[in-house]
Amino acid sequence: MNEKKGQELTEDLASGMPCSKRETVENMLEQLCHWRKNSCPLSSSRLCEKFQLSRRECTYYLKKMLEYGYIFPLANADEIQLTSFGIARGEELGYRHETFKQFLQLAGVKPEDAEEDACRIEHVAGEKTVESICQFINSGVPSERILHHSDLRFRYEPGTYEMGMGIYEMERLCPRKLAQEYFWYKEWITLEISKEKSTCKLIRKEESQSEKLWYMDRDAGWLQAEEKECTICIPAQAFEFIICPSDPIIEGELLIAFVKEGDLPVEKACRELNVHIS
Numbered sequence: 001m002n003e004k005k006g007q008e009l010t011e012d013l014a015s016g017m018p019c020s021k022r023e024t025v026e027n028m029l030e031q032l033c034h035w036r037k038n039s040c041p042l043s044s045s046r047l048c049e050k051f052q053l054s055r056r057e058c059t060y061y062l063k064k065m066l067e068y069g070y071i072f073p074l075a076n077a078d079e080i081q082l083t084s085f086g087i088a089r090g091e092e093l094g095y096r097h098e099t100f101k102q103f104l105q106l107a108g109v110k111p112e113d114a115e116e117d118a119c120r121i122e123h124v125a126g127e128k129t130v131e132s133i134c135q136f137i138n139s140g141v142p143s144e145r146i147l148h149h150s151d152l153r154f155r156y157e158p159g160t161y162e163m164g165m166g167i168y169e170m171e172r173l174c175p176r177k178l179a180q181e182y183f184w185y186k187e188w189i190t191l192e193i194s195k196e197k198s199t200c201k202l203i204r205k206e207e208s209q210s211e212k213l214w215y216m217d218r219d220a221g222w223l224q225a226e227e228k229e230c231t232i233c234i235p236a237q238a239f240e241f242i243i244c245p246s247d248p249i250i251e252g253e254l255l256i257a258f259v260k261e262g263d264l265p266v267e268k269a270c271r272e273l274n275v276h277i278s
Contacts, residue, residue: 023123024051025064026093032071032082033090037197037235038220042080091196095154096122099134102150106137111146146243152191152198152236161191163200164276167256179271181211181258189275191236198236200275206230214265215273216255222265239275250277 019027031050032042040046048058062080065071070086082090100121104114138155167182186203202213204227213225213232226233239252254273257265 019120020123021061021064023120025061025068025070026089026123027051027119028061029065029070029082029086029090030093030097032080033087033094034219036082036087037237038217038223039226040220042082043078044074044080045078047080093122094151096125096130098150098154099130099137100125102137103133105146146240150237150239150241152241153193153195156191156193156198158193158195161193161277163189163191163278165189165202166274168272168274170270170272176272181271185232191277200234200236200239202232202234204230204232211258211260214257214259216257222257251275252277 028047028051031047035042035046044055044058044062047053047061048055051058053061062071062074065086066073069083070089072081072083074080097118101114101118104117105111109117134154165185165187166176167179167185168176169179184205186205188203190201190203192199192201212227213234214222215225215234215238217223217238223238234254236252239254241250241252243250252275254275256271256273257269258271259265259269
């Protein structure tokens with residue numbers, strides 16, 4: 001067997017190896033927790049579509065999740081409610097997934113391949129391995145890296161942090177030009193880290209315009225940001241973060257749009273939100 005055919009066979013074996021039933025249950029739980037964080041509905045029909053399952057297959061895995069104590073008994077045929085144990089277990093799986101995804105990208109694996117492979121590794125690696133790799137990522141990495149869909153709870157202790165920010169026009173990136181919407185907000189963003197989530201908060205000035213802020217989520221597409229009393233809340237994992245060990249500042253970027261109530265984002269309404277965490 002020549003080298004090329006051997007490599008192709010190895011790749012086919014890796015990609016074709018089926019997930020165990022436990023892996024599938026845990027992947028479904030992790031997805032439910034991700035939807036919960038983004039205030040998306042939790043339903044068996046969405047799981048069927050996401051994991052390409054038949055209704056019968058999905059019912060089997062939901063029964064397993066109920067057996068493990070991850071979910072409450074279904075109130076109806078579709079709606080799913082996570083238990084506190086299910087949320088905690090889903091968060092742990094998310095942490096493991098994020099750790100291995102970052103580690104694989106550091107080794108030169110393409111983001112899309114790292115995402116897929118992390119889904120397999122997270123289920124079998126021991127706790128000590130996860131802790132060691134996490135410590136290496138946080139302190140022993142010699143080069144710049146990009147974090148996609150990263151929950152900052154895995155990097156910062158619970159608390160409140162201040163970030164500088166800029167909102168830039170998409171047509172003028174070199175040099176960048178501040179968009180008029182930048183002046184609608186205070187120049188500092190608050191990063192709030194809690195045990196359950198990490199959130200970036202923009203403070204709207206009283207005299208600012210009334211357009212609604214939307215942001216681009218890598219999985220869900222355009223989502224309208226939550227707003228409470230002039231405070232705009234955006235999940236930290238929506239940002240793309242750039243980290244360099246030689247520089248204590250972390251830079252994050254996010255595609256946003258400002259649209260009138262009832263409208264959807266269009267290209268001309270798009271802006272780049274840039275934040276700096278020191």
